[in-house]
Amino acid sequence: MNKSMSSLINVWIQPGPDDIGHSIDEFLSRLKQPTIIQLAGLDASRTRVISTLLHGNEPSGLHAVFNWLKSGKQPAVNTVFFIGAVAAALEHPRFFYRHLPSERDLNRCFKEPFEDYPGLVAKSFLDFLKEEQPECLIDIHNTSGSGPAFAVSICNDLAHQALVSHFVDRLIVTNLRLGSLMELSEQDVPTITVECGGTQDEQAHLLAIESVDRFLLLDDVFQYPATDRELEILYNPVRVELKPDVTIAYNIAPVEGVDITLPLNIEHLNFGVVDTDIQLGWLGERGIDCFQVVSHEGKDISQELLRVEGNQLFPKQPVKAFMITTNPIIAKSDCLFYAVTCQG
Ligand SMILES: [Zn+2]
Secondary structure, eight states: OOOSSSSSSSEEEEEOGGGSSHHHHHHHHHHHOOOEEEEEEEEEEEEEEEOOSTTOOOOOOHHHHHHHHTTOOOOOOEEEEEEEEEEEHHHHSSOOOOTTTTTTOGGGGGGSSSSSHHHHHHHHHHHHHHHHOOOOEEEEEEESSSSEEEEEEOOOSHHHHHHTTOOOEEEEOOOOOOOOOGGGGGGOOOEEEEEEETTTTTHHHHHHHHHHHHHHHHHHHOOOOOOOOOEEEOOEEEEEEETTTTOEEEOOOOOOTTEEEOOGGGGGGGTTTETOOOOOOOOOOOOGGEEEEEEETTOOOOHHHHEETTTTTEEEEEEEEEEEEOOHHHHHHHHHHEEEETOO
């Protein structure tokens, strides 16, 4: 490590292929805390930022960084890698915790108040970005369940679409504001989140490795790549959340005494149209009251989105669901899935 930007973030300038260890595990061990890695580009007048591991259990982006550093290639423009939740990733068992149980989720901390540890890390990184004025930022994540890759952005202009097209062919445009890093688009730094696929999917690591490799060699990333793939764009998803005291199970049949049971293979519904006759799971006595689905106007729309027949849960209108999780901890602490109504 070369120096510390503050006591919170290490800065590592131009590490060579031999400095980062032989494996992703050795690389992680050498980081110890949130780290900024700076590389000189062929064009030193511009900078791009790739952010990874804001969630400690989402390793695809770190694989991409490791792979790039091992290659010893020089990027087209100055490049900054930010590796966020290092402590959470290091906590035993490695790459298990999204964030340390005693701390807030780092990717909800990029807005005031910046008082606690992850808040201060987020603030230090935002200060760095303000100084650096990068031309774009790509924040690489994994979904907790398996599913196709996609990107998320708060903007849907051509610049953001072009950035997305270097990584995936599906874009979710959201007006939700949660304090995530992609909200930097509001400060004139085109920023996208790339969800590469499930945390355990080899395919997700490959997507991150290959697309970062291509991306960093391009001179102009705001130009559409030559491909006939069309970008599918979905607007304004809502978060289908569970109320705090709700109990959840994943099983092939309803579990007695539990508020909601979901089938083990529920993630197969990711990004397909879920019609009103497709069963999502089973509900206990509380019925739809388990859910909290807040519209963009701040209204609870659970009853408009979901219906129950006997103990069976169905969508009330056709939806596209994504980021469906089969991890009960994330289902409770974050959300069960995101939904977009098919009427738009
Ligand atoms: Zn994430």
